[in-house]
Amino acid sequence: MSTLLTILIDGLIYGAWLFLVAAGLTLIFGVMKVLNIAHGNLYAIGAYVAATAMGAWFADRPPSFAAFAIQLGTAMVAGVVMGLVLERGVLRRLRGRDEVSLALATYALLLVLDDVIQFIWGTSAYPASAPYGLLGSSEINDLRFNNYEFVLLAAAIAVGLLLWWLLQRTRTGRCLAAIIRDPEMSAAMGIDVERLYLATFVLGAVLAALGGALTAPMIQVAPGLGAEVIVVTFAVIVIGGMGSIPGAAVGALVVGLARAATIHLFPFAEVFIVYAVMALVLAVRPEGLFPQAALRKI
Amino acid sequence: MNSLRRSDASLLGLLAILAATALFTPSWLMSLLAVALAKSLVALGLLLLLRAGLVPFGHALYYCLGGYVAGLGTPWLGIRDTLLLLALASLLSGSVAFVAGFLMRRYRGIFFAMLSMALSMILYGVLLKSQGLGSSDGFTVARASFFGVQTAGVGAIRSVYLLTAVVTLLAAWGVSRYLATAMGHVGPAIRENEVRVEYLGASPSRVIHMEYTASGALAGGAGALVAVLVGQVDPGMGFWMTSGEFVFIAILAGAGGIWGSLAAAFVLEGIHALAFEYAPQYWKFVLGAALLLLIVRFPSGLSSILKTRGKVPS
Numbered sequence: 001m002s003t004l005l006t007i008l009i010d011g012l013i014y015g016a017w018l019f020l021v022a023a024g025l026t027l028i029f030g031v032m033k034v035l036n037i038a039h040g041n042l043y044a045i046g047a048y049v050a051a052t053a054m055g056a057w058f059a060d061r062p063p064s065f066a067a068f069a070i071q072l073g074t075a076m077v078a079g080v081v082m083g084l085v086l087e088r089g090v091l092r093r094l095r096g097r098d099e100v101s102l103a104l105a106t107y108a109l110l111l112v113l114d115d116v117i118q119f120i121w122g123t124s125a126y127p128a129s130a131p132y133g134l135l136g137s138s139e140i141n142d143l144r145f146n147n148y149e150f151v152l153l154a155a156a157i158a159v160g161l162l163l164w165w166l167l168q169r170t171r172t173g174r175c176l177a178a179i180i181r182d183p184e185m186s187a188a189m190g191i192d193v194e195r196l197y198l199a200t201f202v203l204g205a206v207l208a209a210l211g212g213a214l215t216a217p218m219i220q221v222a223p224g225l226g227a228e229v230i231v232v233t234f235a236v237i238v239i240g241g242m243g244s245i246p247g248a249a250v251g252a253l254v255v256g257l258a259r260a261a262t263i264h265l266f267p268f269a270e271v272f273i274v275y276a277v278m279a280l281v282l283a284v285r286p287e288g289l290f291p292q293a294a295l296r297k298i
Numbered sequence: 299m300n301s302l303r304r305s306d307a308s309l310l311g312l313l314a315i316l317a318a319t320a321l322f323t324p325s326w327l328m329s330l331l332a333v334a335l336a337k338s339l340v341a342l343g344l345l346l347l348l349r350a351g352l353v354p355f356g357h358a359l360y361y362c363l364g365g366y367v368a369g370l371g372t373p374w375l376g377i378r379d380t381l382l383l384l385a386l387a388s389l390l391s392g393s394v395a396f397v398a399g400f401l402m403r404r405y406r407g408i409f410f411a412m413l414s415m416a417l418s419m420i421l422y423g424v425l426l427k428s429q430g431l432g433s434s435d436g437f438t439v440a441r442a443s444f445f446g447v448q449t450a451g452v453g454a455i456r457s458v459y460l461l462t463a464v465v466t467l468l469a470a471w472g473v474s475r476y477l478a479t480a481m482g483h484v485g486p487a488i489r490e491n492e493v494r495v496e497y498l499g500a501s502p503s504r505v506i507h508m509e510y511t512a513s514g515a516l517a518g519g520a521g522a523l524v525a526v527l528v529g530q531v532d533p534g535m536g537f538w539m540t541s542g543e544f545v546f547i548a549i550l551a552g553a554g555g556i557w558g559s560l561a562a563a564f565v566l567e568g569i570h571a572l573a574f575e576y577a578p579q580y581w582k583f584v585l586g587a588a589l590l591l592l593i594v595r596f597p598s599g600l601s602s603i604l605k606t607r608g609k610v611p612s
């Protein structure tokens with residue numbers, strides 16, 4: 001019973017983290033049909049920027065709640081800058097290409113950004129533990145959880161609600177729905193498609209950077225961060241159905257719980273359980289759990 | 299028919315040149331060439347699938363599997379002969395690809411890429427956790443032996459190099475022959491319009507399944523050759539970045555068909571060697587920038603791979 005509860009809480013926290021990163025990825029794919037393989041690098045940049053900023057700020061100050069402002073603020077700026085640069089610099093030149101070429105282009109961006117990150121931050125690890133100890137810890141079932149981990153959960157719920165509100169309850173959301181159906185027709189109706197593409201990509205990049213910044217205090221920020229994250233988030237959005245925000249939430253939960261269960265019950269399977277679940281889901285539902293409707297061309 | 303014969307003759311010529319270089323090239327260059335040849339062997343398999351518009355982002359699975367089979371053949375089965383190890387690795391990888399093919403044949407586009415990556419990451423995860431197989435460090439592969447003759451030093455590298463050259467060029471010959479058959483022409487048609495291919499009476503799924511199996515066997519063979527050459531295998535062979543490199547070679551190969559695959563792998567290994575010599579930390583940057591330039595500037599590099607010889611009006 002206590003193992004079950006532990007698995008549930010661990011799975012929820014891991015799932016929350018997954019959703020934070022996957023939401024931006026699936027949003028970008030849904031609207032722009034770009035499977036952004038460089039998403040993991042945006043995540044890594046967010047983590048590095050937040051870690052560096054906090055390291056500089058707290059070098060001669062005691063830890064305080066200003067940590068959260070610095071962490072989130074700097075990551076947001078980094079996300080906006082990277083989003084603008086990548087969208088305007090690269091993706092805009094590739095409008096109208098097929099999904100596979102677009103994915104390959106972002107794979108090229110991943111290779112470039114990997115080395116750029118290494119050039120700026122080097123190969124040493126950056127600790128960024130400032131906000132981690134601030135909130136204390138709580139005990140559930142004789143198990144100690146750092147309260148910071150629940151911040152992650154709250155952040156994921158907030159992001160989910162925000163995206164739901166944005167897509168379902170605003171004019172922008174309706175324009176996006178139109179663009180998803182038919183970009184050309186939407187443009188003819190007077191929607192500024194280019195501007196919304198840019199906004200979507202920047203929003204996705206900011207979400208990735210925020211995910212990285214929020215994770216930074218729990219880990220050592222070191223090279224290889226992005227490559228680890230991106231394949232797991234792929235699995236999440238593929239399980240959920242690419243382009244669907246509720247799908248990403250369900251996918252994150254499924255993967256989070258599956259992983260927590262294997263860690264506690266079959267530690268051997270930890271590394272590959274995510275992909276096994278993904279292969280299983282795809283075998284039963286080829287387009288994931290909540291696929292976007294698509295037209296069939298004859 | 300004439301052009302086919304000419305390409306056969308060119309392949310023979312290339313083999314002769316490669317064999318001749320073995321007499322006087324230093325061993326580091328021979329290793330480099332052998333790795334390039336092995337990678338073009340993988341790229342030849344990918345060429346088949348890319349022609350059908352499928353991007354196999356997970357062939358590191360078969361490459362890695364082939365490497366491990368070659369490595370384990372000696373301690374587990376007592377097989378020492380390189381040719382036997384190669385055959386075993388290729389056969390096993392091909393069989394795994396055949397089984398996985400029943401799943402893969404149902405997918406197209408981005409889902410095919412994602413699912414093949416997921417499968418390769420499963421193997422990577424298993425190997426990473428297998429302490430008996432050296433976990434993340436992998437293990438040492440026994441020295442190559444040919445028909446009972448144990449080789450060592452430069453002789454070992456030379457013999458593996460020659461074997462790789464023969465196997466790769468044989469595969470190139472086979473692929474070029476296959477592409478000239480009726481079935482070989484179905485691939486580009488699938489990419490253009492799969493439903494019409496079905497109307498015409500061909501089975502896209504079956505063709506894709508067959509090509510997937512063949513490409514798995516080729517990648518497995520390449521993995522075995524590299525394992526014997528380098529004398530070491532590790533899970534990194536199965537990481538998705540390795541698959542990315544293979545896809546890169548195949549994209550670079552573009553419209554060149556089998557010749558493109560051979561040339562692209564040599565170019566890539568050349569850049570690799572240069573970057574390692576002068577700026578080891580910027581290797582990925584160079585690779586990524588080149589790929590980006592290729593995609594942005596030369597969109598036909600991607601699609602012209604799918605072009606049939608006589609251009610069909612669409």
